[in-house]
Amino acid sequence: MQMGTRAVAATAVCALLASCSSGSGTPRAEDEPTPHGYVEGAEETAEAQWRLVIAEAATGAVHLFDPVTEESTQVATVDGALSAGTDGRFVYIGGDSGTQIIDSGVWTVDHGDHVHYYKAEPRSVGAIEGTGFAPVGDPAVTVLNSEREVLPLDRGALEDGEVSPTGELRAQAALAYDQRLLAVVDGAVQVLGRDGTFESELAEPCPDPQAATVTRRGAVFACRDGALLISGEDDLTAEAVPYPEGGVEGGFHHRPGTAMLAARNRTGDVLVLDLEERRWRELDAQNAVAVSATGEDSPVLVLTEDGALHSFDPATGAELARIELTTVAESASPTIQVDTARAYVNDPDGNAVYEIDYRDDLRLARTFDLDFQPDLMVETGW
Amino acid sequence: MVAGFKRRALVSLPLIAAAGLSGCAAFGSDRSGIVVTTNILGDLTRNVVGDQAEVTVLMGSDADPHSFGVSAQQAASLEGAELLVHNGLGLEEGVFSHVEAAVASGVPDLAVGEHVDPIDYTADESAGRPDPHFWTDPVRVGDAVDLIADQVIEHVEGVDAAQVRANADAYRKQIDDLHEFATEQFGTIPQEHRKLVTDHHVFGYLAQRYDFEIIGAVIPSGTTLASPSGSDLKDLADAVAESGVPVVFADASQPDRLVQAMAEEADVRIEIVPLFTESLTGPGGGAGTYLEMARSNTEAITAGLGAA
Secondary structure (H helix, E strand, O other): OOOOHHHHHHHHHHOOOOOOOOOOOOOOOOOOOOOOOOOOOOEEEOOOOOEEEEEOOOOOEEEEEEOOOOEEEEEEEOOOOOEEEEOOOEEEEEEOOEEEEEEOOEEEEEOOOOEEEEEOOOEEEEEEOOOOOEEEEOOOEEEEEOOOOEEEEEHHHHHOOOOOEOOOOOOOEEEEEOOEEEEEEOOEEEEEOOOOOEEEEEEEEOOOOOEEEEEOOEEEEEOOOEEEEEEOOOOOEEEEEEOOOOOEEEEEEEOOEOOEEEEEEOOOOEEEEEOOOOEEEEEOOOOEEEEEEOOOOOOEEEEEOOOEEEEEOOOOOOEEEEEEOOOOOOOOOOOEEEOOOOEEEEEOOOOEEEEEEOOOOOEEEEEEEOOOOOOEEEEEOO | OOOOOOOOOOOOOHHHHHHOOOOOOOOOOOOOOEEEOOHHHHHHHHHHHOOOOOEEEOOOOOOOOOOOOOOHHHHHHHHOOOEEEEOOOOOOHHHHHHHHHHHHOOOOEEEHHHHOOOOEOOOHHHOOOEOOOHHHOHHHHHHHHHHHHHHHHHHOOOOOHHHHHHHHHHHHHHHHHHHHHHHHHHHOOOHHHOEEEEOOOOOHHHHHHHOOEEEEOOOOOHHHHHOOOHHHHHHHHHHHHHHOOOEEEOOOOOHHHHHHHHHHHOOOOOEEEOOOOOOOOOOOOOOOOHHHHHHHHHHHHHHHHHOO
C-alpha cells in the first residue's frame, strides 16, 4: 500500500466512516512524498482515457459517456443545468443552486517528455455558489473565472473529495501558469504566488479581461483591444496581439494545451489566434455557433447556424472540408470538444453526439444516439 | 520472498553508518539485507545471493518500473539496507527520490544499468539519452550478475563469498546458455526479416546484440480504433510496409480489432505478437523469471519473423 499525502488525507476521511478499513497498521509519515506516477486509488492506463460529460437541462441529469465503450452512466443531477466547464478532470456544472463539482475520474499528468494517464471512480465532489465558471488550471490550482468573481480552488483537495479555495483572489480574471497565478486587477496583470502573495506586476496592461487560457506557448488573456500572451519561465514577458476588429466573445476554444486558439467575435465571425506567429486571422465563416482549434498544424473547426461543420486551414484561412451535421435550434448551444484523435459535437435537438475525424476531411466516424438531450458537453481526460 | 536470516549488529553505531564509510559493513552497521527496486533485478539478485541474505524487491510482478511506488515501510527498509540494487539511468522514476535519499544517507548502492556499457536511445524525443532497458541483452545481464556478486560480497555482512561467487557462476552459465539459444534462434530468421515493428521502446539492446532493426510505430487504440480511417492507420501501415514483415510486436488493447481494421481500412494483413517488456509476471504468467521472460520473447520473435 502506498503512503503519501493523499493517502494520509484519505485515512483521515476513513476514520470517520465505520465501514472503512485502513488496510495496514503501519504508521504513516506526514511528509512522505507521493512517488512519481503513483496516485492512490487510481489506475494508471496505457492510453488516454477520454470521457464526455454531458448534462441535460430539463432533467438536470449529468452523464459520463465513454466513447470507447459507447456506454453512459449518470453521475449527478444538477437542477437547471445551464453552464459547464472543465479543467481536464473536474467538471463544473452551474445550475439553479450554484455550481456542482464532479470528478470525472479521468485525467492526464504531463511530465514534459512523457505523460501518465489515469482512471478512477467518478464521483460528486461538492458544490460552490455562483454559476458560469470557466476553469483554467494546473496540477495544483484550478482557477474558476466568472463575470462576478474569481475563485482559486486547491486541486489536491478536489482530488481528495473536498472543495477548498486556496485563498481569496480579488481580480477580474486569473489563471494558473508556471506554478504561479496571473491575475488581472484593475486592468493590470499581477504575478502572484500560488497562495496569492504578490510577486510583481507586468508592464503590459489587460483592460476588461474576458477570457483566459493556458497553452504550451504561454498563457493568454483576451483583453479589450487584443490578446495578451504571457510567456517565459522565471522572467515573464507579455506581448499584446491586437484584434483585427472587435473583441472575442465566449472565450477561447482549442485542443487543451495547444497554441492555436479559436474564438468568435461579437458579430458571429470567427477569429483564430496563432500564438507561434503572434497573429490573428479572420475566417470566412458567417454565423458561427461553435468553434475550436485542433492544433498548430491541423484544422480549425466551425459549426455554423445552418448545422454544417467546416474545417479551415489556420495558416491560409482556406476552407478544407464541410459536412452537414444537424440543424441548430435557436436556443441550443452546441460545442466542439477536441482531443488528440477526434472531435465531438453535441446536437441537443437530435439527441446525439457526433464523432468527427478532423484529420480526415471531417469524416463522421460515429454518431452516438443518446436517450437524453445533450444540452451541455465537455470532454475530460486531459 | 527468499527465506533468509536477519542479522542485527550487537552494537549499533548509526553515526558511522550514516557517514557511509564503505568497507565498514563488517562491524558497527545496523543495516540489514539487500533491497532491489525492479523485479527483473530482484530475480538476478536472488539467484546470486541464494540463502545468504534477505533480498527485498520493491516492485511487484506485472508492474511498471517507471511508475511503481513504495510504501512508507518499504521506504524505511530501503534506508536500512546493506546494499541497494537499482537499475538507474532514469528507469525507476517512482522511487527515485527514495533511492536518492537512501544513497545520501550512506546506503551502498549499485545502479546496474550505469555499469553495463549503456547505449543511447536513437529515436524520437528521447534520442541521446541513455536507454535503461539493458536486460533485453543477455550478455549485459551476464555482466550485471557479476557486478551484483561483487557488491554483495563487498557490502553485505556475513555472506559466504565463495558461495555467492559459486551461485553467480552457476547462474551466469544459464545466462550464457540463453545467449547461445537466442543467437541460434535468431540465426534462423532471414536477414531481410530482422525488423521489429513495435511501439515498445525497450528492445534497443536486443536489436544491437542480435542485429535487428527497430521500426517504431504508433499502435492505434481507443477511439481511433473504434471507427478508424486509413489516415488513422497510416503510420502503422507504413511501418509494416517498410519492414516487409507483417508482424507487429505490441501489446494492443484490442488486438483482434486492430488486425481487422488494418485489413479493412489499410488493406494490410498483420499479425500481432505481444512480448514481455519491463516486468516479470507472477508464477505461471509466462515470465515468472528473467530466463523465462527472455526465452519466451526469443521464441515469439523467431516464430513471428521466421514464419513470415
